[in-house]
Amino acid sequence: MEQILHNRRAILLLVGPALLVYSSVVLLPVVWSLVYTFFEGNVIGGFHFVGLQNYRQLLSDAAFWQALTFTLKYAVTVTAGQILLGLLLALLYVFYLRRASALVRTLVFFPVVLPTVAVAQLFAKIFAIAPQYGLVNAGLALLHLDGWIQAWLGQGSTAFWVLALMDIWRAMGFYAVLLYAGLVEIPAELIEAARVDGASGLRLVWHVVLPLLLPILLSALIFSINGTLKVFDSVLALTGGGPGQATTPLTLYMFNTAFSYGQYGYGSTLAMALAVLSLLVTVMIFGSARRDVA
Amino acid sequence: MQTTDDLDLKALLNRRQFVRLAGGATLGLAALLSGCGGESGGGSSGSGSLAIHFLSVQQAGTGWPLVLQTITADYARSHPGVSFTVDYIAQTNLYQKVQLLAGQGALPLLYNSPPVDTLLQLQKNGQVLDLEATFRQLGVLDQLVPAAVTIIKQLFNNQLLALPFELNIEGFWYNKSIFTRYGLQPPQTWDELVRLAGQLQQHGLQPFAASGIQGWPLTRLIGNYLFRKYGPEALLRVKSGQAKLTDPGYVEAAQAVANLGKQGYFGKGVAELDYDPAEDLFLQGKAAIFYMGSWALRDFNNPARNKIGAEAIGYFPFPTVAGGSGSSDQAPMNAGQTTSVNQARYNSAAGDWLAYVARHYGDVALQKEGAVTGFVVHQQPASVPALTRLVLELISQVKQPVLWFEALFSTKATTLSQQNAAPLVTGAMSPQDFMAAIQQALDQG
Numbered sequence: 001m002e003q004i005l006h007n008r009r010a011i012l013l014l015v016g017p018a019l020l021v022y023s024s025v026v027l028l029p030v031v032w033s034l035v036y037t038f039f040e041g042n043v044i045g046g047f048h049f050v051g052l053q054n055y056r057q058l059l060s061d062a063a064f065w066q067a068l069t070f071t072l073k074y075a076v077t078v079t080a081g082q083i084l085l086g087l088l089l090a091l092l093y094v095f096y097l098r099r100a101s102a103l104v105r106t107l108v109f110f111p112v113v114l115p116t117v118a119v120a121q122l123f124a125k126i127f128a129i130a131p132q133y134g135l136v137n138a139g140l141a142l143l144h145l146d147g148w149i150q151a152w153l154g155q156g157s158t159a160f161w162v163l164a165l166m167d168i169w170r171a172m173g174f175y176a177v178l179l180y181a182g183l184v185e186i187p188a189e190l191i192e193a194a195r196v197d198g199a200s201g202l203r204l205v206w207h208v209v210l211p212l213l214l215p216i217l218l219s220a221l222i223f224s225i226n227g228t229l230k231v232f233d234s235v236l237a238l239t240g241g242g243p244g245q246a247t248t249p250l251t252l253y254m255f256n257t258a259f260s261y262g263q264y265g266y267g268s269t270l271a272m273a274l275a276v277l278s279l280l281v282t283v284m285i286f287g288s289a290r291r292d293v294a
Numbered sequence: 295m296q297t298t299d300d301l302d303l304k305a306l307l308n309r310r311q312f313v314r315l316a317g318g319a320t321l322g323l324a325a326l327l328s329g330c331g332g333e334s335g336g337g338s339s340g341s342g343s344l345a346i347h348f349l350s351v352q353q354a355g356t357g358w359p360l361v362l363q364t365i366t367a368d369y370a371r372s373h374p375g376v377s378f379t380v381d382y383i384a385q386t387n388l389y390q391k392v393q394l395l396a397g398q399g400a401l402p403l404l405y406n407s408p409p410v411d412t413l414l415q416l417q418k419n420g421q422v423l424d425l426e427a428t429f430r431q432l433g434v435l436d437q438l439v440p441a442a443v444t445i446i447k448q449l450f451n452n453q454l455l456a457l458p459f460e461l462n463i464e465g466f467w468y469n470k471s472i473f474t475r476y477g478l479q480p481p482q483t484w485d486e487l488v489r490l491a492g493q494l495q496q497h498g499l500q501p502f503a504a505s506g507i508q509g510w511p512l513t514r515l516i517g518n519y520l521f522r523k524y525g526p527e528a529l530l531r532v533k534s535g536q537a538k539l540t541d542p543g544y545v546e547a548a549q550a551v552a553n554l555g556k557q558g559y560f561g562k563g564v565a566e567l568d569y570d571p572a573e574d575l576f577l578q579g580k581a582a583i584f585y586m587g588s589w590a591l592r593d594f595n596n597p598a599r600n601k602i603g604a605e606a607i608g609y610f611p612f613p614t615v616a617g618g619s620g621s622s623d624q625a626p627m628n629a630g631q632t633t634s635v636n637q638a639r640y641n642s643a644a645g646d647w648l649a650y651v652a653r654h655y656g657d658v659a660l661q662k663e664g665a666v667t668g669f670v671v672h673q674q675p676a677s678v679p680a681l682t683r684l685v686l687e688l689i690s691q692v693k694q695p696v697l698w699f700e701a702l703f704s705t706k707a708t709t710l711s712q713q714n715a716a717p718l719v720t721g722a723m724s725p726q727d728f729m730a731a732i733q734q735a736l737d738q739g
Contacts, residue, residue, distance in 0.1 A: 043397035045415040130563020131571040131580075154506065154565025154720060243506070243565045244717035259390050261706040262412065 036268035081168035086175025109173035120237030127152035156246025182216030343375035347402035354380035442668025458668020460630030480610035503581035509712030517699025548725035555719025627695035707735035
């Protein structure tokens with residue numbers, strides 16, 4: 001084996017095809033997209049060089065700042081919800097339900113395998129006000145809380161929370177299973193020893209379980225923030241970015257700009273902004289991970 | 295046992311073999327990638343044979359494709375070798391698909407027209423046929439209804455760049471039974487309309503059914519208000535830069551529609567309502583008035599959808615605005631989703647077929663689909679539904695057709711206008727901000 005790995009020709013042959021495919025379908029478009037940020041136009045009318053104009057437009061574009069704010073607010077809220085509820089569920093499985101947890105685990109995991117569009121339809125119906133009241137509004141009507149009946153998805157403020165709720169519900173089962181795997185790996189003797197020393201409940205979790213779970217917790221955090229910063233399908237399926245642009249994340253704004261408005265240059269500039277944002281967050285997480293874990 | 299370490303790859307693979315293998319892999323990959331592209335779209339080849347492809351947002355066997363299939367089947371009897379194929383694309387993806395195909399020179403002979411700005415770019419690239427010149431040369435220009443020609447020319451920079459497979463008149467459809475029950479009359483002025491809505495609400499009825507998700511059923515009202523206030527030139531002046539949407543008179547139109555929303559006349563769920571549920575509110579008698587184009591007749595004439603009965607539906611034109619220079623015989627009209635012809639694929643065989651279509655489209659569409667089109671009808675079918683007859687009559691009376699609010703806007707301005715319509719009527723966005731956002735998009739070009 002060593003001999004093969006010392007043979008450059010062999011390495012090139014083994015890695016080459018994959019590298020070629022990767023370069024042509026990933027790296028090349030990324031570089032291409034970067035070039036587009038200095039151009040404006042579309043495939044029909046042709047492209048022309050505009051220098052830094054797209055970047056100047058970005059800074060003064062209110063819609064961009066709104067989309068950026070929404071993306072960050074959404075990413076923080078949903079990641080916090082997914083990890084926290086995932087953790088609580090995992091603790092529930094291990095310390096409370098124990099061997100009986102299989103059924104609950106399956107049930108909570110179930111939404112993960114459902115298609116996003118189906119889940120979005122479900123939530124749209126639950127929170128509907130027209131043409132018929134959905135479950136929530138019907139429930140409020142039944143309790144004579146008529147003042148609370150509202151168009152949950154028709155107002156930016158409430159639509160945000162419905163969206164966050166949907167994505168937390170959809171993914172918490174996944175993080176619960178991930179963290180559960182981490183929890184069962186913690187040696188029973190350690191927990192036992194802590195118990196003998198008098199630690200229980202919150203103190204046991206905070207001082208013993210969490211520090212031992214940290215590597216898995218960080219992986220979960222990276223998974224979650226990575227998914228939420230790039231949220232697209234659930235927004236498109238539930239609210240379409242509306243009402244107005246109230247729930248439009250950067251990804252959807254970028255998609256609309258490039259493919260609906262035919263502004264490929266400015267769309268690429270928005271993509272670049274999203275890439276820089278993702279890079280910053282990744283660096284931040286890995287920075288803290290190096291201190292704590294490695 | 296032999297381990298992988300024992301394998302000597304160097305011995306197995308000399309330089310020539312390596313080059314051959316690597317070259318093969320590269321060629322294979324290139325072949326794979328190039329296989330992703332390829333020719334589609336169709337057109338004509340050889341003498342007499344003609345393969346017509348139609349990039350359409352309607353599926354084969356429905357709507358315009360069905361009419362064209364019927365006509366082509368008839369035509370093929372005397373012209374063997376003519377075939378007709380529909381390439382379906384969802385409405386929301388049309389613009390992208392047209393761009394993609396146009397970029398590769400693969401746009402078919404017939405395609406649903408993309409937004410105005412894109413179509414004009416396509417024209418520069420020689421992918422849009424000037425139908426006025428073509429139809430004149432083919433001797434079938436008289437097969438087009440003049441009103442249809444007028445609105446298509448208004449839309450496309452004074453050129454006939456699309457076929458009017460539909461011809462619609464817009465206005466308010468109302469539930470006659472409800473109006474009779476409460477002794478109400480169709481309004482003549484905007485103020486009367488607002489008063490009428492208030493009365494309906496007092497009787498516990500939702501006055502208007504409208505889709506906030508689509509947005510355009512709401513912005514149509516803004517556009518019509520402007521046509522009534524400033525006359526048919528209202529939005530042409532915005533396009534030419536003589537007026538801004540942020541001018542007080544223009545903001546007034548947005549304010550008037552926002553006020554309807556503020557009073558709750560569109561119902562609580564307007565922002566969440568899509569096209570079909572909104573129409574159902576009207577057709578199930580839960581809302582009294584429905585602003586829509588006459589394409590909705592397909593549903594009005596369908597007893598499965600229409601629970602109030604076709605005879606219970608009446609029509610009144612958009613009312614006049616106090617002190618406005620427009621009048622209610624300037625009717626909002628459109629040719630629906632239009633269809634353009636690709637100049638690059640056009641030849642004499644396609645011309646013969648097109649002339650045949652022009653002579654028969656009006657008749658076949660009315661017989662098969664009960665559809666009113668921009669083509670002249672030669673033979674009225676024996677039985678035409680009453681509402682369809684009403685629409686035919688209304689269209690024949692139109693003195694001057696006007697377009698709709700976003701007709702002359704760029705794609706971005708159009709999208710913003712329709713997306714922000716719901717926030718406008720729910721009070722989440724002020725009329726000033728609504729108009730300013732669109733004007734800004736227009737200024738960007």
